[in-house]
Amino acid sequence: DAGVTQSPTHLIKTRGQQVTLRCSPKSGHDTVSWYQQALGQGPQFIFQYYEEEERQRGNFPDRFSGHQFPNYSSELNVNALLLGDSALYLCASSLHPGTSAQETQYFGPGTRLLVL
Amino acid sequence: AQSVTQPDIHITVSEGASLELRCNYSYGATPYLFWYVQSPGQGLQLLLKYFSGDTLVQGIKGFEAEFKRSQSSFNLRKPSVHWSDAAEYFCAVVLGGDYKLSFGAGTTVTVRA
Numbered sequence: 001d002a003g004v005t006q007s008p009t010h011l012i013k014t015r016g017q018q019v020t021l022r023c024s025p026k027s028g029h030d031t032v033s034w035y036q037q038a039l040g041q042g043p044q045f046i047f048q049y050y051e052e053e054e055r056q057r058g059n060f061p062d063r064f065s066g067h068q069f070p071n072y073s074s075e076l077n078v079n080a081l082l083l084g085d086s087a088l089y090l091c092a093s094s095l096h097p098g099t100s101a102q103e104t105q106y107f108g109p110g111t112r113l114l115v116l
Numbered sequence: 117a118q119s120v121t122q123p124d125i126h127i128t129v130s131e132g133a134s135l136e137l138r139c140n141y142s143y144g145a146t147p148y149l150f151w152y153v154q155s156p157g158q159g160l161q162l163l164l165k166y167f168s169g170d171t172l173v174q175g176i177k178g179f180e181a182e183f184k185r186s187q188s189s190f191n192l193r194k195p196s197v198h199w200s201d202a203a204e205y206f207c208a209v210v211l212g213g214d215y216k217l218s219f220g221a222g223t224t225v226t227v228r229a
Contacts, residue, residue: 004159006159031215033215033216033217035217041221041222042206042208042219042220042221042222043160043206043217043219044219045216045217045218048215048216055215056214056215056216058216090159090160092160092217104150104165105162105217106162107152107159107160107161107162108159109158109159110158110159112157
């Protein structure tokens with residue numbers, strides 16, 4: 001049973017560049033959430049996708065955008081990178097809203113982004 | 117304001133000793149409660165969760181947690197820690213019908229021989 005997978009594992013970018021991170025959900029899951037974890041902090045919710053639509057968004061600027069594909073995989077895009085965007089980006093998958101235990105999210109290993 | 121608090125930033129425990137990690141939440145309603153563990157450079161692994169029912173919840177790796185409504189707490193315990201338990205532990209909550217997990221700041225556990 002494949003768990004949540006993310007790519008790439010590490011990434012180095014410079015300020016002002018754009019980045020795309022990818023996530024494949026756990027088998028049987030159709031909902032994907034993205035979190036940002038700065039060094040020494042707990043993860044912060046960015047947004048969640050279900051049925052290819054953004055369902056809920058955290059307190060992140062419009063530079064952060066996403067997409068979900070028909071196979072439930074998802075991308076996180078960040079434009080105009082800032083030094084403060086350096087973090088571990090975590091993807092989590094879950095069952096769709098309205099199902100039992102929808103709130104249980106399973107996390108991938110993350111993508112570590114360094115912005116120079 | 118809604119919040120999740122983990123009062124202990126860092127705990128050091130001897131191998132074989134017991135461990136207790138504290139978590140308090142401040143929400144209008146009782147949220148769903150989770151504990152996750154994160155090893156260095158890794159993602160988050162779900163240890164256990166509480167939605168309703170029995171307030172003592174068993175998880176993986178020998179961990180358990182107790183929900184106390186009167187104290188708005190969900191403390192994590194392990195009777196005897198192993199060196200492999202050294203990691204960062206996060207308490208998280210989600211309100212029913214909501215979609216986002218809200219995390220505490222985490223507690224780092226160091227295990228000494």
